[in-house]
Amino acid sequence: MGGIVAAALATAIGVNGASASSGDDGWWSPDDGRVMPEYVDYPNEYGKLRVLNADGAFSTRDHAFFTALGTNGRACVTCHQPSDGMSLSAKTAQRRWELTNGKDPLFAAIDGSNCPSLPQEEKASHSLLLERGLFRIPMRWPPRDASGKAIEPEFSIEVVSDPTGCNLDPVYGLNSDNPTVSVFRRPRPAANLRYVMQIPQGVFPYDMVFFNDRTLLPRDPETGEFVPMQLMSDGRVNTLKEQAVDAGVHHLQVMGKKLTKKQLDQIESFERQVYAAQVYHKLGGDLTSPDAPPGLSPNALRDGAAGRLGNNPINKVFGSFQSWANQPEKPNETPEEKEIREFRASAARGADIFWKRRFMIRDVGMYNDKGLGNPIKRSCGSGCHNTLLMGMDLAPGYMDLGLNNFPWQNVRTDLPLFKITCKDNAKPQSYLGRVIYSHDPGRALVTGRCGDVGASITQQMRGLAARAPFFMNGSSMDLREMVDFYDRRFNIGYTESEKVDLVNFMSTL
Amino acid sequence: MLKHAPLAIALLSCGSAAWAETNDRINFITCPIARDMGNDGELCFFVERDGVAIGVQSAGFGGPQLLHPLLVEGNLVEGETSCGGLRMQGTVSVLPELDRNCDTIVPHDGKSKGRISGVFFTGGPEQRALAEDLMRRAETDHRVTALPAVYVPPSPPPPAPPFTTQTLGINFAFGSDKTPGNSTGDLIRLAQYAIASKARSVTIVGQAASTLLDNGEFVREDESLARTRAQKAADILLGLGVPKNVVKVSWKEGLVEGKGDHDWRNRRIDVVLQP
Numbered sequence: 020m021g022g023i024v025a026a027a028l029a030t031a032i033g034v035n036g037a038s039a040s041s042g043d044d045g046w047w048s049p050d051d052g053r054v055m056p057e058y059v060d061y062p063n064e065y066g067k068l069r070v071l072n073a074d075g076a077f078s079t080r081d082h083a084f085f086t087a088l089g090t091n092g093r094a095c096v097t098c099h100q101p102s103d104g105m106s107l108s109a110k111t112a113q114r115r116w117e118l119t120n121g122k123d124p125l126f127a128a129i130d131g132s133n134c135p136s137l138p139q140e141e142k143a144s145h146s147l148l149l150e151r152g153l154f155r156i157p158m159r160w161p162p163r164d165a166s167g168k169a170i171e172p173e174f175s176i177e178v179v180s181d182p183t184g185c186n187l188d189p190v191y192g193l194n195s196d197n198p199t200v201s202v203f204r205r206p207r208p209a210a211n212l213r214y215v216m217q218i219p220q221g222v223f224p225y226d227m228v229f230f231n232d233r234t235l236l237p238r239d240p241e242t243g244e245f246v247p248m249q250l251m252s253d254g255r256v257n258t259l260k261e262q263a264v265d266a267g268v269h270h271l272q273v274m275g276k277k278l279t280k281k282q283l284d285q286i287e288s289f290e291r292q293v294y295a296a297q298v299y300h301k302l303g304g305d306l307t308s309p310d311a312p313p314g315l316s317p318n319a320l321r322d323g324a325a326g327r328l329g330n331n332p333i334n335k336v337f338g339s340f341q342s343w344a345n346q347p348e349k350p351n352e353t354p355e356e357k358e359i360r361e362f363r364a365s366a367a368r369g370a371d372i373f374w375k376r377r378f379m380i381r382d383v384g385m386y387n388d389k390g391l392g393n394p395i396k397r398s399c400g401s402g403c404h405n406t407l408l409m410g411m412d413l414a415p416g417y418m419d420l421g422l423n424n425f426p427w428q429n430v431r432t433d434l435p436l437f438k439i440t441c442k443d444n445a446k447p448q449s450y451l452g453r454v455i456y457s458h459d460p461g462r463a464l465v466t467g468r469c470g471d472v473g474a475s476i477t478q479q480m481r482g483l484a485a486r487a488p489f490f491m492n493g494s495s496m497d498l499r500e501m502v503d504f505y506d507r508r509f510n511i512g513y514t515e516s517e518k519v520d521l522v523n524f525m526s527t528l
Numbered sequence: 529m530l531k532h533a534p535l536a537i538a539l540l541s542c543g544s545a546a547w548a549e550t551n552d553r554i555n556f557i558t559c560p561i562a563r564d565m566g567n568d569g570e571l572c573f574f575v576e577r578d579g580v581a582i583g584v585q586s587a588g589f590g591g592p593q594l595l596h597p598l599l600v601e602g603n604l605v606e607g608e609t610s611c612g613g614l615r616m617q618g619t620v621s622v623l624p625e626l627d628r629n630c631d632t633i634v635p636h637d638g639k640s641k642g643r644i645s646g647v648f649f650t651g652g653p654e655q656r657a658l659a660e661d662l663m664r665r666a667e668t669d670h671r672v673t674a675l676p677a678v679y680v681p682p683s684p685p686p687p688a689p690p691f692t693t694q695t696l697g698i699n700f701a702f703g704s705d706k707t708p709g710n711s712t713g714d715l716i717r718l719a720q721y722a723i724a725s726k727a728r729s730v731t732i733v734g735q736a737a738s739t740l741l742d743n744g745e746f747v748r749e750d751e752s753l754a755r756t757r758a759q760k761a762a763d764i765l766l767g768l769g770v771p772k773n774v775v776k777v778s779w780k781e782g783l784v785e786g787k788g789d790h791d792w793r794n795r796r797i798d799v800v801l802q803p
Contacts, residue, residue: 221680224713227768233707234760235767313674327676333662338674379571379633382595388622390708392591394562394633396570407676450595452626 035076036060038067044114045102049087049094049124052080058317060298061102065484065526069298070101070210071317074288083263083282084289089271092124095263095286098154098206098270104295104482105210109152109493116142116149129272130155134185134201147183147433151493153203155185157269158464160198172467173445176200179456180436202459203434204252204491210295211481214409215249216259217326222413230414231389247326249415252475252491255465259287294320295482300527302362303343312370314338314408315527320481329400329407336400336410337528340370362523369517369524374400378511384419385462385474388449399505403477410480410528417462419448419473421508422490425456429494429504434458441469448472459492484526498522552604554616555741555788557623559630560584560592563611566636572611575600583610584620588709589701594631597623599702599747601739601792612637619792621702655679691725691803694718698761700795702739703749705756707764715761718801719768725803727774730765734758734779737794740786749795754779757797 038060039045045061055078058071079085084095099105107125115123126145128135131154137144147153162170178186178193185201186192193200218226218236227245229236236245237257248254256265260283267273278286294317298306306315313319314337329336343363349356380402381387381394397403403418404410412418421427439460441453448455448470455472463471475491483489488496495501502521506513513521560573573592574581584592584600592598602618609615651659658679665672696718698711707715722730736753738746762777784794 220676221678223681224716227716228712228764233712235764313671319674323674324676327680328678329676331659331677333659333666333673333677334675335673339666339670342670387593390590392571392573393593393595394571395591396564408674446624447626449593449624450626 039102044111044118045100046111046115046118047085047096047100047102049085049092049097051085052078055079055085055101059101061485063102063297063485066297066301066303067299068102068104068295068482068485069317070105071294071321072289073292073294073321082289083278083285087124087271088267088278088282089273089276091127091129091272093127093271095209095266095271097123097125099209101295102485104208104485105293106206106208106482106486107152108486109148109150109488109496112148112152116145121145127270127272130157130270133183133203134188134191136188136190137184147203147493151203151433151488152205153493154206154270155183156202156204157191158200158202160193160200160464162465162467170467172463173469174439174441174463174467174472176460177438177440178435179438180432182433183435186435186437200437200460200464201435202461202464203493204459205488205493207250207252207478208295208482208486209290210293211320211409211479212250212259212290213292214320214323214325214406215411215479216247216291218245218247219328219413220324220326222328225414231385231417247415248417249411249476252478253462253465254415254417254476259290263287295485296320297482297484297527300362302359303366303527304359306527310342312338312340312343312367312527320408323408326413327407328405328413330402330405334407335370335374336404336406337370337408340367340524343367344371365520366523366527369520369522372398372513372517372521373404373524374398376511376513376517377401378509380509382450383421384424384449384451385471386416386418386420388470393450404480406479408481412477416477417471417474418477419451419461420475422473422475422492422494423457423459423461424451424473427508428458431458431492431494434492439463439469439472445469461491480525481528483528498525501525553742553788554582554603554618555601555739555791556743557597557599557741557747559627559632560594560596560598560620562592562594562633564633564636566638569636571633574611574613581611581613582616583613584616585610588711589619589621589704590708592620593622594633595626595628597625597627597630599623599739601790612639618790619699619701621704621792624703651679654681687721687724689725691721693803694721694799694801696799696801698797698799699793700753700757700797702747702792702795703753705753705760707761712764715764715799716768718799719765719770722765722770722774722801723768725801727770727801727803729776729800729802730770730774731776731778731800732758732761732765732797734761734777734797735784735794736780737784737791738786739791740788742788746786748783751781751783753795754781761797761799 036058037056057076058069060067060069087094098107115125128139131148132144133147161172181187239246239258246257256262263286267278296317298316307318344367346360377396377398379394380397387393403412406413437457439455441447447453457473460472462474489501499522502518558575562571574583599621602616604614605617607615662672662677734754734757736749738748758777758779762775
């Protein structure tokens with residue numbers, strides 16, 4: 020139904036733009052064949068998110084991103100929904116379960132359930148997707164290098180706790196004939212990828228060199244050009260086409276069928292021109308208006324420069340919020356006008372806290388130990404979220420923030436727990452040592468390195484209002500929980516009003 | 529025992545001071561201590577030796593880290609106080625094993641001054657001009673704050689004749705094969721020179737070393753680092769397009785034995801390019 024409404028609206032207004040109403044769940048099913056407008060707006064609890072196609076409207080009929088390419092009935096769009104900032108929220112997954120009684124391809128056994136061996140008709144078998152928006156990511160153990168050769172890992176891995184049953188499963192588990200570690204992760208937004216795929220600019224030699232270990236960045240096998248390592252949380256592949264191939268195998272189950280060059284080109288072209296960001300805020304108003312902060316809305320992303328550091332006193336990462344900071348009280352101001360004015364001032368304070376409020380960042384593996392020192396004093400914006408208009412780490416920033424590793428992680432009895440024991444001749448994880456308890460070893464499942472245990476890439480901050488839960492393991496159900504995690508992890512000491520300001524700020528991105 | 533400790537304490541109480549030149553060598557392992565530099569500053573690090581504070585600079589090998597012991601190698605020099613302590617010249621290396629005793633942060637002493645680092649403090653004249661222009665325009669048009677404020681210099685022209693022999697020496701932190709600071713950029717420029725000059729050969733020789741500590745003990749690197757340092761540099765050159773038959777990699781067997789005098793200089797690679 021959502022598709023019909025959006026398509027009808029798109030047709031009615033000449034496919035320039037469309038708006039999904041509050042009664043329209045906005046779901047895009049594979050093979051809908053409808054028109055993707057130049058822009059389409061979706062309501063969320065904070066206002067509206069806009070998906071903007073810089074190349075204009077197009078038909079999704081036979082478009083590779085919107086077509087079920089594999090055997091399980093899914094398309095890329097299944098898990099990268101426009102309404103959710105091209106990611107997928109747990110709420111959307113729940114709605115989809117209720118609407119389809121769990122029959123939607125979204126809940127495919129391969130990764131849309133806690134383990135393929137579980138009874139798929141039972142809701143409990145899909146609890147991680149329904150409650151936290153998590154998909155199962157099966158990682159071969161030991162990991163393989165680019166040529167497919169097994170890497171000798173620097174550590175052993177044991178299953179301590181296995182609530183999903185998958186890591187001890189005789190078919191899918193660590194001790195199966197195909198040893199596999201199952202971890203559970205959120206889908207990253209398939210939008211604003213022009214920024215994600217841009218090599219850092221103006222920071223020689225880090226336009227060629229991986230900051231962490233001073234090796235050369237990987238190259239795009241097709242073009243031979245360097246590529247950043249920002250795309251996936253663990254960097255297991257680094258180009259849009261490689262990601263599409265990987266997703267085809269693991270999420271769409273193409274079962275030996277290869278995606279064609281035309282399909283891969285189509286997916287990449289779409290992903291490089293699509294933007295998603297909040298465009299309207301219930302209290303902030305129209306985020307495209309001239310007096311709104313200039314970095315907001317997908318228009319700013321479409322027009323902005325990619326691959327630039329924004330951690331400077333001019334950019335302040337997302338541009339100045341000064342226009343909202345001190346809006347004068349109008350004569351005879353209505354309660355609604357007062358609420359708007361106060362919200363804008365709060366969001367501006369939040370932007371200021373994000374940019375200015377420094378705290379001691381310490382014991383972050385692969386961050387403090389890459390030459391910065393432990394601790395260092397930074398703010399959110401001057402530290403790890405430094406990329407202009409995007410808020411990811413330009414470096415690129417693999418790091419163990421503490422999302423998955425003890426003792427910093429949120430308590431998660433729903434996730435598997437692994438014991439990592441580093442070999443004596445391996446360099447230990449800088450702040451956790453040689454024995455580490457982790458819900459997801461992250462980058463280390465790709466490299467086999469002890470120092471990488473728990474590390475993942477900082478991700479973009481756009482469209483947050485539409486795509487909870489947050490963090491790669493869905494640890495924070497909402498923006499407030501995300502602020503609380505940082506406050507606890509780094510002992511920042513935000514006041515209650517500062518936390519509210521930060522949430523208001525992030526809800527406009 | 530530091531010869532100048534009493535003098536140091538006396539002068540510290542007066543704030544910054546100029547020091548008589550000293551040849552005091554300092555080679556020891558200890559816990560770093562972090563000092564908060566207040567609201568306007570970062571953190572700095574110092575170590576204590578016989579009750580005397582010595583500011584420790586990274587010298588390009590990366591900042592000290594709490595939870596890890598620090599190998600300090602250098603000598604005391606004259607100059608203003610550093611992080612509230614004596615000033616040293618040399619380098620420090622973070623040792624890999626965890627030591628949870630190394631976990632002290634002291635509050636701002638009200639004297640040590642720092643500043644918040646940032647791209648505009650280190651940028652060149654083009655960077656400052658761009659920043660000043662945007663700051664001026666932002667006063668009347670806040671939209672410019674979403675424009676990139678980091679200057680992207682044009683690509684330098686490729687190296688041109690006459691081509692001459694090029695040499696490059698790179699030192700490493702203790703136990704590390706990571707090229708520090710700007711030396712990765714130096715390697716990249718060398719690769720570009722090799723390609724432009726159609727170099728006949730680029731030889732890379734790696735070595736690892738031990739350090740003689742003040743207490744007479746040695747700390748020794750893993751001997752295999754001599755090879756991995758050289759090979760990692762070669763990988764960068766090859767990855768940037770220097771022909772494989774041009775690059776010759778070798779390494780010194782064993783460790784270069786420390787003498788307690790700038791031993792960190794023995795942890796190195798030497799690259800020689802013949803056009």
